Each structure stands twice: as C-alpha cells, then as structure tokens.
Amino acid sequence: MTEERRSNYDDILFRMDHIQKSFGGTEVLKDISVSVRAGEVVSIIGPSGSGKSTLLRCATFLETIDAGTICYRDVIAAQNDSSGKAVYAGPADIRKAKKQFGLVFQQFNLFPHFSVLKNIMDAPVSIQKQPKETARAKAMELLRKMGLEDKADAYPKQLSGGQQQRVAIARALAMEPDILFFDEPTSALDPELTGEVLKVIRLLAEEKMTMVIVTHEMPFARAVSNRVIFMDGGVIVEQGDPEKVFGAPEQERTRQFLRNYQQ
Amino acid sequence: MTLSTMFLTMLPGMLRTIAIFVLTLVFSLPLGMVVMMLRKSRIGIVQILTKIFIAVMRGTPLMLQLLVWYFGPYYLFRMPIGGYRFTAIILGFSLNYAAYFAEIYRAGIEAIPVGQYEAADVLGYSKAQTFFKIILPQVIKTILPAVTNEVITLVKDTSLAFALAYSEVFSIAKQISSSQTSFMPFLIAGVFYFVANYAVAFGMEAVEQMFKYYD
Ligand SMILES: Nc1ncnc2c1ncn2[C@@H]1O[C@H](COP(=O)(O)OP(=O)(O)OP(=O)(O)O)[C@@H](O)[C@H]1O
Ligand SMILES: [Mg+2]
Numbered sequence: 001m002t003e004e005r006r007s008n009y010d011d012i013l014f015r016m017d018h019i020q021k022s023f024g025g026t027e028v029l030k031d032i033s034v035s036v037r038a039g040e041v042v043s044i045i046g047p048s049g050s051g052k053s054t055l056l057r058c059a060t061f062l063e064t065i066d067a068g069t070i071c072y073r074d075v076i077a078a079q080n081d082s083s084g085k086a087v088y089a090g091p092a093d094i095r096k097a098k099k100q101f102g103l104v105f106q107q108f109n110l111f112p113h114f115s116v117l118k119n120i121m122d123a124p125v126s127i128q129k130q131p132k133e134t135a136r137a138k139a140m141e142l143l144r145k146m147g148l149e150d151k152a153d154a155y156p157k158q159l160s161g162g163q164q165q166r167v168a169i170a171r172a173l174a175m176e177p178d179i180l181f182f183d184e185p186t187s188a189l190d191p192e193l194t195g196e197v198l199k200v201i202r203l204l205a206e207e208k209m210t211m212v213i214v215t216h217e218m219p220f221a222r223a224v225s226n227r228v229i230f231m232d233g234g235v236i237v238e239q240g241d242p243e244k245v246f247g248a249p250e251q252e253r254t255r256q257f258l259r260n261y262q263q
Numbered sequence: 264m265t266l267s268t269m270f271l272t273m274l275p276g277m278l279r280t281i282a283i284f285v286l287t288l289v290f291s292l293p294l295g296m297v298v299m300m301l302r303k304s305r306i307g308i309v310q311i312l313t314k315i316f317i318a319v320m321r322g323t324p325l326m327l328q329l330l331v332w333y334f335g336p337y338y339l340f341r342m343p344i345g346g347y348r349f350t351a352i353i354l355g356f357s358l359n360y361a362a363y364f365a366e367i368y369r370a371g372i373e374a375i376p377v378g379q380y381e382a383a384d385v386l387g388y389s390k391a392q393t394f395f396k397i398i399l400p401q402v403i404k405t406i407l408p409a410v411t412n413e414v415i416t417l418v419k420d421t422s423l424a425f426a427l428a429y430s431e432v433f434s435i436a437k438q439i440s441s442s443q444t445s446f447m448p449f450l451i452a453g454v455f456y457f458v459a460n461y462a463v464a465f466g467m468e469a470v471e472q473m474f475k476y477y478d
Contacts, residue, residue: 060385099387123387
C-alpha cells in the first residue's frame with residue numbers, strides 16, 4: 001500500500017458497502033455504497049420513498065441491514081458472513097462505533113421532561129462520565145453558538161420548532177461526534193423557521209464538521225455540500241460535485257427530479 | 264349509644280379499611296408492572312395467559328373474586344376455612360388491582376413516541392438508563408390521572424371485604440346500625456369514605472402538580 005492510499009484510507013470516517021435492506025418483501029436499499037471523508041459535507045437528495053431515511057437509519061443502527069458492510073474508521077460494525085448475510089459486531093465494537101456519530105431527527109426528539117440544558121449535558125454526564133461542571137460549561141458554550149443561551153432553563157415545549165431543532169443539534173454535538181447525520185432537519189418546521197437551522201448547519205460546515213444531510217432544501221444543499229448524492233428507488237443514481245449534479249446532471253432521472261422540484 | 268362511643272367503636276374498622284387500602288396499593292402497584300411486562304412478553308403462551316388473567320380480573324366482580332380466594336381452598340383442597348381471611352382479602356384486592364394497573368401502565372408506555380427511544384439509543388444510553396431516565400418519568404406523568412381514578416375506586420371498593428365478614432368500617436357500621444336501630448353509623452362511614460377520598464384526591468393532585476413543570 002502506498003503512502004498516499006494509506007492516508008486516504010485513514011481519512012475515511014464512515015463507509016457503507018453494498019448495503020441491502022428489505023422491509024417485508026420490498027427491497028428498499030439495493031446495493032448502496034457510500035463513504036465519507038473527514039471534513040466532507042454530503043447531501044442526499046431524492047424523491048419521497050427513495051430510501052434516504054432508511055439509509056441514515058441503517059448507518060446509525062436504528063435499522064439492521066440484511067447484507068453489506070458498515071465501518072466507522074477502523075471499527076467494523078457489520079459485515080457479511082460466508083453466506084452473504086450481514087452480521088453485526090459485539091456490543092463493545094458497536095459502542096465504539098456509536099461514539100463516532102450523532103443523529104439529528106426530523107422531529108427533534110428532545111426529552112420533554114429535561115430542561116434545555118439537561119437535554120444537552122445529561123448524556124455527556126451519565127454516559128461519558130464527564131464532570132458536571134465541564135459538561136455544563138460545554139453545553140452553555142454550544143447554546144451560545146446556537147444563539148440560545150437565554151433558553152438554558154426552558155423546557156422543549158416552550159420553544160419554537162426552530163429553537164428545538166437547534167437544541168437537538170447542540171445535544172448531538174455535546175457528545176463530540178466525528179460525523180453528524182441529519183434526516184430532513186427542517187422538514188417539520190414552518191418555512192420562516194428553516195433559515196435559523198440552516199444557518200447553524202452552514203456554520204458547522206465552515207468549521208469543517210463532517211456531515212451527511214438528507215434534505216429537500218435544494219439551494220441549501222447546493223451551497224453547503226462538497227458532494228451531492230441523488231437517490232431513487234433504493235439506488236444511488238448519480239453523485240458528485242453539487243455544481244455538476246444541480247447544474248449539469250448526467251442522468252435523465254436526476255434532471256426529471258430537479259425539474260419537478262423547481263415547479 | 265352516644266355519637267362519640269359510636270365513633271370509637273367504628274375506629275378499629277376504619278383502621279382495618281385503611282390497612283386494606285394501603286396494603287393493596289403496596290402490592291398491586293409494583294405487581295401491575297410485572298403483569299404488564301408479562302403481557303408484553305415475546306413468549307406467546309405467557310402473553311396469552313396474562314391476557315386471560317387480565318380479562319378475568321377485569322371481567323368478573325371483585326366480590327366474587329374475594330369469595331373464590333377465601334372459600335376456594337376449602338372447596339378445592341378441603342382446607343379448613345379460617346386463619347387466612349385477611350390474606351385472602353389482600354390477595355384478592357392486589358391481584359384485581361394489579362390487572363387494572365397493568366393495563367394503565369401499558370397504555371402509558373405505548374403512548375411514548377418511538378423517537379424518544381431512538382434519540383436515547385443514538386446518544387448511547389443503555390436500555391436501563393433509557394427506561395428509568397427517559398421513559399418512566401414521562402409514563403408516570405401520563406398515567407397519573409388514570410391511577411388517581413383507580414385509587415379513588417379502591418377507597419370505595421374496600422367495603423367489599425364485608426363479603427368475607429371482615430370487620431372493616433362498613434361491616435361494623437352495619438352491625439351497630441341494626442343493634443342500635445340508628446342510621447348514624449352509616450353516616451359516619453359515609454363521612455369517613457368521603458374524607459379518605461378527599462385526602463387521596465388532594466395527595467394525587469399534589470403529585471400531578473409536581474409533574475406539570477415541563478408542560
Ligand atoms: N419500518 C418500515 N416498515 C416497512 N416499510 C418501510 C419502513 N420504513 C420505510 N419503509 C419503506 O421503505 C421505503 C423507503 O422509505 P424511506 O423512509 O427511507 O424514504 P425517504 O427517501 O426517506 O422518503 P421521504 O423523503 O418521504 O422521507 C418506502 O417505500 C417506505 O414505505
Ligand atoms: Mg425520510
């Protein structure tokens with residue numbers, strides 16, 4: 001292995017290879033492969049039902065894959081056995097893999113009985129065993145970054161959707177993941193609130209946070225990502241530089257999708 | 264008989280009623296949790312048997328169940344009737360109320376959105392941490408009104424122990440009333456139940472308030 005290839009390999013934070021996933025008899029992911037390098041921002045676009053959420057849910061172990069490989073850096077979380085069926089690693093390796101990613105949900109999924117501050121600092125304290133003061137200081141810093149330092153003592157129900165989603169992003173960041181997944185982070189929001197969330201994600205992109213974002217916000221995806229993946233019917237139809245995918249798509253299906261989107 | 268002697272004669276009955284009430288809650292509240300878990304068991308036969316248990320407990324009169332627990336051992340095993348009157352009462356009440364609480368717990372747990380489990384899972388909370396820190400506090404909040412209803416029903420249901428000739432407050436009231444040809448004992452018993460319910464409602468309201476902080 002040459003030096004160059006070695007460093008490329010070290011660069012890859014997350015890799016999914018030949019993923020297959022069915023629900024009942026329907027194949028939802030058909031031989032999907034994705035890898036993400038440190039500092040990359042990857043957007044996933046595609047029509048409803050194309051398997052974008054399923055892909056993220058498989059990557060974050062909320063769904064189990066039927067076949068394929070999932071790696072986080074050097075941790076192999078799942079790989080095929082000799083019969084071609086995916087087998088997951090033991091709990092220790094899964095835990096190691098889980099430490100490396102965070103997920104922001106469409107519906108925020110904040111814990112309603114925890115204050116904003118506790119939502120952010122509870123996992124670092126009770127899972128990572130960080131000292132309370134350290135975790136609190138870091139949570140406050142994240143809240144400042146999200147423009148919500150005055151909401152530390154509020155409860156999720158007292159916040160707007162945009163504010164809740166920013167708290168959810170802070171909660172994920174507090175665990176210091178290497179890679180952050182977003183599943184349509186603005187789809188549950190009123191149009192006038194999407195901007196404040198997209199602004200935060202843009203800020204993270206400027207800081208070279210590695211992110212994979214499923215989104216229907218095309219101008220945002222075009223502006224913020226290094227790479228765009230267009231999915232349809234459980235396969236990756238096209239991927240590449242956003243200017244290329246949005247500006248001069250090679251595939252007819254991509255063109256059609258983007259055309260429908262502009263109407 | 265003066266009012267105060269009447270009251271004093273009924274006092275031990277009141278204490279027995281309170282004993283039934285407290286012991287039933289002490290046993291049935293946790294037992295309901297066990298029944299709920301068996302009800303949600305992935306082992307088919309366990310689930311079916313638990314469903315039948317709950318259906319019988321909720322579908323037949325509690326008075327009948329008390330009679331079965333008390334006289335059953337005699338008719339089934341020819342065991343002498345006696346000694347276990349209080350045990351039969353607590354057993355009957357606890358199993359019956361456990362069935363009701365199990366269904367309340369189940370509804371409460373099923374009302375928690377799956378996103379709560381998923382968020383906790385991705386953050387790395389263990390199964391136990393997720394249940395005790397994230398799910399249970401929310402479940403308790405949602406089921407409190409239903410639990411309050413059951414507890415208030417229990418205050419009144421304690422009078423069913425008279426079916427086993429157990430001298431709780433209602434049985435004693437009946438005795439004194441017929442021996443003294445007075446309606447007064449029933450009035451005292453009525454006030455007792457009312458005050459007890461009022462205290463329960465007041466206590467549960469305070470607990471519900473405690474959980475309102477995140478509305
Ligand atoms: N738990 C499930 N059980 C059965 N089918 C499912 C399940 N989850 C997803 N599906 C199916 O898998 C397909 C892909 O769904 P998925 O949610 O991944 O699409 P998506 O690209 O995220 O769509 P959207 O843009 O609407 O969010 C759909 O046909 C959906 O009905
Ligand atoms: Mg989706």
